[in-house]
Amino acid sequence: MDAREEVLARLRAARDAGAPPAAVVVPREYHATGRYAPGTEDAVARLDETLTDYRATVTRVAGEADVAAAVAAFLGRGGSVVVPPGVPEAWLAAFDGHVRHDEPPCSVDELDHLDAVVTGAAVAIADTGTFVLDSAAPDQGRRVITLVPDHHVCVIRAADVVSSVPEAVARLDPSRPLTFVSGPSATSDIELDRVEGVHGPRRLDVVLVGP
Numbered sequence: 001m002d003a004r005e006e007v008l009a010r011l012r013a014a015r016d017a018g019a020p021p022a023a024v025v026v027p028r029e030y031h032a033t034g035r036y037a038p039g040t041e042d043a044v045a046r047l048d049e050t051l052t053d054y055r056a057t058v059t060r061v062a063g064e065a066d067v068a069a070a071v072a073a074f075l076g077r078g079g080s081v082v083v084p085p086g087v088p089e090a091w092l093a094a095f096d097g098h099v100r101h102d103e104p105p106c107s108v109d110e111l112d113h114l115d116a117v118v119t120g121a122a123v124a125i126a127d128t129g130t131f132v133l134d135s136a137a138p139d140q141g142r143r144v145i146t147l148v149p150d151h152h153v154c155v156i157r158a159a160d161v162v163s164s165v166p167e168a169v170a171r172l173d174p175s176r177p178l179t180f181v182s183g184p185s186a187t188s189d190i191e192l193d194r195v196e197g198v199h200g201p202r203r204l205d206v207v208l209v210g211p
Contacts, residue, residue, distance in 0.1 A: 034127055034163020039211055043126045043161045048208060050129030054183025056204040067155055067207055068094040071118060074153045074205040079115040081153075082106060082145050086138020087118060091155060102145050111144065116151035117201075123168045124161045128182060131156055131206075132168060135177040143179050152201040154181075158210035 001009070036043035048058050059070045072094035075081060080098040083091075092099050100106065100114060120139035124131040131154060133140045146152055162168050172178060184204040 034167060036126060036163040038162045038167065039159045041211055043163055044158050044208055044211060046126035046163070047124055047129065047156075047161050050126065051183070051206055052129075054129045054204075056129075056183050056206050058206045058208060060208045061210075063210060064088075064090070067091050067209060070207045071095060071153055071155070074207070075116055075118075075151075080113075081116045081118055082111060082114045082149060083118050084137075084139055084141025084145065086141075087120065088139070091118060102141050105142065106145065108144065108148060111148035114149050116153060117145050117149045118153045118155070119146060121154055121156045121160060122178075123171045124156045125165055125168045126161055126163050128165065130168075130180050130182045132172060133179040133181065134172065135179070136173075143177055146179065146181075146201070150201055151203045151205070152181075153205045153207065155207045155209065158208070161208075 034043075036046060044060070048060065051058050057074070059073070061067060061070050068090055071091050075095050075097065078097045080100060081092070081095065082100045082102055085101055085103040097115075100110075106114075119133060119141060120137070121131040122134040122137055122140065133143070133146060135141065135143050140146075162171070181204070184202050
């Protein structure tokens, strides 16, 4: 018996002995709702914690009237910022630099020479420290304006904070271009040296409004 015949003989013997019992697959249970009710203090506090873990800087304000001061503090004095057409003018009221509305659309070269971008968010996920940008929303705008500038300031309202991913997905329209953001853009090489700003802004600041 040559090697080929020996291998085939072993395969036949294993087959005739019967196949091993099939593994029991236990379906993974997903929770459609999270630990915190949407928009509550617990949900917002958890989002603050997880965003900070991702190296974002978070400022909490009581209401819309306080957003302008928080945004201006993040942007600093002077400089230039791009905003989607639907960002409330009140958010930039305390900023003394140049504001460029993305209408008509900025070129990539223009965006590369701007210091920051300010947007809203469609929804934020407390348990994962993630917020989602909907390109069709007037206060979030085109995806490119949040990827090219080196600094992103995002204003998130408490009413848009949910606990879990399924809750967030239920609020989103999958037919629209969606961007999920978890902290500043970062990557690591094979030696685990972290480099920020490779695929997007290296600095992420978040203004949490309310509840």
